[in-house]
Amino acid sequence: TTMEAVTPIRSSSAFASEGVLTPEEFVAAGDALTRACPTWTWTTGQGARARTYLPREKQYLTTRRVPCARRARDVEAYAGAEEALTGEDEGWIATGAGGRSDGATMEAIPDLGAMTLEADAEDDAEDEYEDEDDDAVVLPTATAIAKEAAGANGERDDENIVKTRTYDVSITYDKYYQTPRVWLNGYDENRLVLKPSKTLEDISADHAQKTVTIDPHPHTGVPSASIHPCKHASVMKKLVNSARAQSGEAPSVDSYMFVFLKFIASVVPTIEYDYTL
Amino acid sequence: MADATTPLMFEPPCSAPDGGFWREAARVKLHEAKLDETPIDVRARVCCAQNAEVSSAVSLDALAFDDATSEGEEAAGGRGTWTTRGRLTCANTREALATFDRDGAMRAMGREMLESVMNGDAEREPERLRAFAVVAYACLKSWSFTYWFAFPALASAEFKIMSSAVTGMTNEGVDGDIAATCERWIASGGASAWLVSEDGREAYALTEYEARTRAGAKPRLAFADACCAMTHPGWTLRNLAVLASARWGASALDVVCVRARKGRVAAEACVKFTMSFPKFDVETMKVVGWERNARGKMGPRTVDLGASMDPNQLASQAV
Structure with a gap:
């Protein structure tokens, strides 16, 4: 973006005092993450979109096909970690009585659907293709098995039988906000590309309404759901400081990404990516 | 077996x-x-x-x-x-x-x-x-x-792959050794299918099958299995079985379906069994x-x- 283009690159370390990272610290924090959690890997991305202030082979972090078995509104116990984030960061919270959102509220989220990326589950129903002669050694898909089982049990709610979506989660360096930024690209239970606005169902209600945007992914250009980084620095500063208060010493930049991902886990409570040291 | x-x-x-x-x-x-x-x-x-x-x-x-x-x-x-x-x-x-x-x-x-x-x-x-x-x-x-x-x-219609019960593995004994060996194989950049020695402590390439069996070893076949089911292997094993039959002349083979948790091979996620099959008829x-x-x-x-x-x-x- 233009804003990003005219923003100078941060050169002095300030993760403890301001919660922000230099590109070098982003790489160090990412290295620590990929060492501890091999499900995360550095990605080179497309050459034309590479950022010059990051090493060519360490443009952004990804973890792929992370399961997400339930929708966020079905999960109740994700408010705990957020209580500390009051005061200047109150835009992040607003949990409590109104913390859970029902389906109707989800549907009312404005404007994010302007860009669609919709999987069409209805294939060309009229086309009939001959089945292969494969001597019955092929397992039906998990979806088919589950539907059959549900049918045998007399259930008819087809849509809700298998809800396990998967996500490609990536972390880029946001030069303007000087923090990591998380992007989500989903697939439905049949591994068809998930419309980004449907991703909102996997984000805790308050954040879905306030802090999640659909933007082109900086390294792929594909419209993706992203947790907007405008509050990341102040939240990270708070978390880094509370960690310091607990342990008595300043945390190293190596732990930044783990703390960051733990914080992101409160935003996307049902996507089970790894961030354990 | x-x-x-x-x-x-x-x-x-x-x-x-x-x-x-x-x-x-x-x-x-x-x-x-x-x-x-x-x-x-x-x-x-x-x-x-x-x-x-x-x-x-x-x-x-x-x-x-x-x-x-x-x-x-x-x-x-x-x-x-x-x-x-x-x-x-x-x-x-x-x-x-x-x-x-x-x-x-x-x-x-x-x-x-x-x-x-x-x-x-x-x-x-x-x-x-x-x-x-x-x-x-x-x-x-x-x-x-x-x-x-x-x-x-x-x-082929005749190439029926039979198997013993598909069983889970634990982190103890030979199973634990197999998992650790497979993790090392993958971490060192090995191919997506490989062999593991009988005692579970050594991994080597598929190309070594004939020399090793001639020397009396009974290697088991391991492969990176995309399937998560604890009851079945994934698709890739079909072609590996054809390879074992058509290239090696094998008729039975111990198999380990290698899966991971948190990015590393985990014994409790893997399954093993013995498969047997007739000669693969190319015709x-x-x-x-x-x-x-x-x-x-x-x-x-x-x-x-x-x-x-x-x-x-x-x-x-x-x-």
């Missing part, structure tokens, strides 16, 4: 092309291939099942079109990820997709795969046994993509593996990328 009594069933692979793949496919079709329907070389990523909930998919993104020898090689994969090769046919019309010679394409891929089995290429590079094809039609008016993947499995070979659609039927899948990629709609939104 335990008695092999049950016909083995396999979980088919699942394709997962992302939005970046389709955007790049559209660009290539519009600006490079144009009306040429000659298949384009593409590549995908595969890995072990990473969790108990979902099997790993065959993933394709925008980098699928990069020359495999280019800079992206390492980054597209990383630890525990293997590159597989396939061919994308961009049909010019929906009818061309519907009438695409799927049998012919499948037979051609099968012949190629069988050749790699017989001449030893598949031993050196077992990813060849995970080759794929995809035929796609991009409707650039609506920016919807209709596509159909094929993951060829060499088969009666058939090739199967067209992917089923979201309804579990034979047929293509459709993904609608609508307004997110249509320049006209994007322009009308840009206020």
